[in-house]
Amino acid sequence: MRFTPQVRDLAWLVERPIAHRGLHDRSNGILENTESAFAAAIRNNYAIECDLQITADGDAVVFHDETLQRVCEAEGMVRDCTVKSLKSIAYRIGKDRIQTLAELLEQVAGKVPLIIELKSHWDGDDALARRALKVLEDYEGPYAIMSFDPDLVAAVAEYSPFTVRGITADRAVDSYYNVLSLDRRLEMRTFAHLHRTRPHFVSFYFRELPYAPVQRIRAAGHPVITWTIRNEEQARMARRYSDQITFEGFAA
Numbered sequence: 104m105r106f107t108p109q110v111r112d113l114a115w116l117v118e119r120p121i122a123h124r125g126l127h128d129r130s131n132g133i134l135e136n137t138e139s140a141f142a143a144a145i146r147n148n149y150a151i152e153c154d155l156q157i158t159a160d161g162d163a164v165v166f167h168d169e170t171l172q173r174v175c176e177a178e179g180m181v182r183d184c185t186v187k188s189l190k191s192i193a194y195r196i197g198k199d200r201i202q203t204l205a206e207l208l209e210q211v212a213g214k215v216p217l218i219i220e221l222k223s224h225w226d227g228d229d230a231l232a233r234r235a236l237k238v239l240e241d242y243e244g245p246y247a248i249m250s251f252d253p254d255l256v257a258a259v260a261e262y263s264p265f266t267v268r269g270i271t272a273d274r275a276v277d278s279y280y281n282v283l284s285l286d287r288r289l290e291m292r293t294f295a296h297l298h299r300t301r302p303h304f305v306s307f308y309f310r311e312l313p314y315a316p317v318q319r320i321r322a323a324g325h326p327v328i329t330w331t332i333r334n335e336e337q338a339r340m341a342r343r344y345s346d347q348i349t350f351e352g353f354a355a
Contacts, residue, residue, distance in 0.1 A: 113267065115216050115245045116304060117326050117347035120355035122149040124167065127351065129196060134174060136165050137199035141210060150216040152330075152349050155204060156181040157231040163204040163238060164189060167222065175201075182224070204238045213244025218306075218328075218349075220271060221259075223252035225282060232258040236266065249306055253296035260301050270300055271330075272317075273308035294320070306330055306349065309341035318344070 125140025126133070126147060133139045136153055144151045154167040159182060171177045171184075177192045184192075189201045202210075204219075211217055221231050232255050235248060249269035250256050259268045275291040283291075290296050294316040302325070307317050309329035321327045321344075329341040330349040338355060341348050348355060 113303060113326050116150075116218070116247060116267070117328065119148060119150050119215075119347075121152045121216075121218055121328060121347060121349040122147075123152050123331050123349045123351040125151055125153065132197045134194050134197050134199065136167055137194065137197065138202055138206075138210060139197060139199050141207065145211065145214050148215065149355070150218060151211065152218045152220065153207065154220045154222050155231060155235055156222050157228075157234065158186050158189065159183055160185045161230060161234060162186045163231060163234045165202045165204065165207050169222070169224070204235060208238065208242050208244075211244060213242075215244075217244065217246040218269075219246060219248050221248060221250040221252070221255045223250055223255055225252060227254060229255060229258035231255065233262060236263050239266070247304070249302075249304075251291075253291065253300050256300040256302060257296070260299070264301075267303050268300070269304040269306050269328075270294075270296075270302045271306040274311050274314065304328065307345070309337060309345070309348075312341070312344040321346075 122144040124135035126143035126149060127135040127140040133143060141151055153165050155163045156166045158164055166181055169180055171179055175192050175194055186203060247267040247269055248259050249271045251271045256268055256270055259266055275288050280288050304326040305317055305320050306328045317327055327345040328347045328349055329345040332338050332341050332348040332350040333352045338348050
């Protein structure tokens, strides 16, 4: 297992604002989580936040939703498609095609930090964590892996303990979490998973700060980043309780 040097010093994680799903702008034909959005973030020297989904053939692709239809001219689940079939699908705007994680790494090539979120189906399957770690094994640029799902973060901790990892979180009271058992929701709400996830940082919903569990983690020396900031007023609010913002829709 390769030692990841950036775990020694997380200043790179918070030294610049983080472009949420890249520096996307639908009005100019630049869609989220695309090569064009990442190119724009690199040009403006922002760190990049992006999302990964698992494919039917076990690869990791850069995509937020479980389903295709919101941003693509197609329907269905991403995990039911192969990389080849996903490459044949057009986005609703722009000329980009869905990228694999390997293609994203080739594009970024260490020019800016990457904060990579593993999207979960809440089914205990850690294939996405294993694939992401495999692809990242020889990548030399600064990167971190995070997820809302403590099981995926714990998998990263187990398989590659020196990889920088974070827990993406809110207070876990939204109806989105109703698919989970009460015990799992309470674990997430109280951060009771810390003994197994052992995160180096937290990415937290800014409107729910201050929040005692997060503030304790920050007081212990772990960076807190916030999501998703959409204007300067929100940025000022978020920076009162965090070390950096994840933003979209304005020049941070």
